[in-house]
Amino acid sequence: MIQIPRFDVALEPLPGMDRMVLSGGPSFGIVSIRIHFDHGTASEPDEVSGLLDVALTMLDRGTHRMPRLVLSRAFERLGASLGVRAFRTSWYVDLTVLEEYLDQALDLLLEYLTDSAFDAEELSDVLTEAEEEAETALEDPSGILARMNGPVLWSGTAWEHHPDGRVETRRRIKAEMLGPRMLEALGAKAVAGIAAEDPGHHAKAVAGWMAKLRTLVPVNKSEKVRRPPIRTGAVSAARTRGGAQAALMLSAPAPSSLDESWDAVVLHNAAFGSGFMTPLVQRVRGKEGLSYGIGSTLVPDRDESLFAVQCSPQGSKAAYTASVCLDAWDRFVETPMTDTYLDQVKSYYLGTLLMRAETVRQRMGQAVQYAASNRQVSELWEHPRRLSELDAATVGAVASRYGFGTGSYIVVCALPKGISDPGWKRHFDALPREGVHLRRLR
């Protein structure tokens, strides 16, 4: 069995509620920094969803000292690049920079985050641009499916909205809302990560940077928003603009990532549909050739996780493919899992974990995530160790805790125009469900 090494990763406290992850290893002259904030878009009022995403976008528009192009040129002169991204319960900013310029890049980063400046015209342009980009994101079936997930799975809740909000709500955003929103986001407790050849060498600079940030924006008390249960028992579909192929997702609830069965659920999912040898992939792709891409995934969450099978069959075969996926699940859970098969799955899955932790930057990202969820960074190697100790009986027993067996699943589908309404409804009639809804997307 593969052993995941004890990587050079450490977690250190910072003053207040913040913490710092140090990840060491070959970095080829680059230092990577991630500041992860424990606050996301799910806490936004429905009427202005997308506010944080817009606030983060406006950061690129410059500062009081430097207009947009001067600011981006200043970063590029240091060999630095930035990335910001908002999620439903967190957001982060990434900085990668040539090691010799880290101090200068950190100064710029502070200015970038805390001294954003733009005028009303620029905000208006960003909002218009975002609407146009949202339309181009719907040009292919997978883009449509990605936009459907929230409205379908968490309808009527704070999780309904994609992190970048909706067109209607973004139109309500005013310039004066963005500053307070940014302060709220920066005031969330944070984990700072450093990935470098010798991260300890840069720890003082990053800790100093965090102290400066906290002088400007003290930690506030933001409430954690709970993820609601996903809706089940329905088929939802939206039209694609063209092409013959559909995008299909079958989702079901899964236990919390803090549940004691979580490790077994992870392995059970891996055994069902994570690799080419699994029954899901062998059946859908290997035997029947129904889809090029096919696989099952778990999206972990501390409240309720999500289990999903995704594939891209021909539009006319979408319902049939969904029924094959469900049948593959039934057969998988009806057949007792052998320890031999489980050992093979463990090796594959541990190999996946090893590859995901290959670079110093990847390890830093994962360790920051663990720290943000109040777990030890040693989970990087302890989680794989626990997985390797599970037996087939324990893993097989979790089949009743999640997945399609309970009938509590939902089918989300982006269908080509060529499939007529009566046609696709008839195809889906074979699936057990409470209702079939054709959605219009905005």
Next chain:
Amino acid sequence: MRLNRKDSKFEAIRLGQLQNGLSYALWPDSRDAVATLQIWVSVGSRDEAKGKTGLAHMLEHLMFRGSASVPDGEFDRRMESLGAQVNAATWLDYTYYTTTVHAAALPEVLELEADRFAHLLITQEVFRAEREVVANERRQVVESDPESMMMERFYREIYGESCYGWPTIGWSDDIAGYRAEDAQAFHHEAYAPSRLFVSIAGAVDPSQTLALLEQTLGGLMPRKSVRPEREVALSESFCRTMTLPVAAPRVNLAWPTEGRRAPSFAAWCLLHDLLSGGDSALLPAALEVNEKLVLDINASQYDHALPSLFEISATLRQGVGPERIRKAVDAVLTMLAASGPTEDDMAVAKTRLRAQDALSLAGTYARAEELGESWIAFGDPLAGLRLRDEIVAVTAAEIRRLAHRMLHELPRYELVVLPTGSDEEA
């Protein structure tokens, strides 16, 4: 072994050739947690015949479906049981197979690789199922994606009937038409040791790994297999319009370049970065930030072995017509041709490239790929690494010269894509 030399700048890298003609490069680093093995085959879609387009890619799929001694499904099962992460890709000039794995598993991985390269077996049942997978892949990746449809049409117009003119995944009719025997014959013809290159990067011991290579892939029977000479026929300048179900119009511009082996390649690379290497690069600064004409704009420097392309592609803002994009791009090129990039532009572009290079070589996959791509393109695994020094040496005068050629000497290809139902639909 005929060759075993070292490069002063990359001392750790060992290059060589086995007795059967297979070439290799090892890039060991004991600090890595894993190792990546890649087997590059000098065969791509350019080597296919008309009516059999997509066969190189189809064969890539079939390489995972069993051999005389490893039944269908067993290759994946055994590889995954080793913890191996396996993939493959085909493009115009090459096909490659890649495995990232704990270094201790390399012996069994190499045995499996040697087996499928020597004894691939394609049954009718497997062939039929895999052909459906590939047909689905084409419908998903090309026919349901307007961007891919656009590029397929663009390259068809530029390269016509010559070997870069058809898509690597193949035309639908061809995919439906070829037989298992075609793939088996293609394998025998092209997968000879002399057309293979193995790159291994990561936590490996070079001597032990070389011995393993000799025991496994070294056992492939040498046979004569000469890659057929192919020529690329390029179109005259053109400007075409097509409609697709897109939300925003696109403009694609392209100019022919001499390809990766030409002395001008380093200058094209730097021009690419000057134009679109960062938010403050010349094209986004002018068209996206200052004039607000585009949602995004990118330059691409393709690195095919045969005459290649330098491309600029833009997604237009609402109400902006293609003519404004042409004028704005030409204004940037005219400025470059007249006065050249500023010293600051040159310095920033080279710094951006230095940082991107460092980031891009962080993983074993990327390092193995660097060696393999370089072998395919230059016939030298280290040429790509040396290219970085050549880019640093490029002068502003060379950039001015390229911009002048783009404006006044080279053919110019243009494809405008309008949304279906657009008023301007041709």
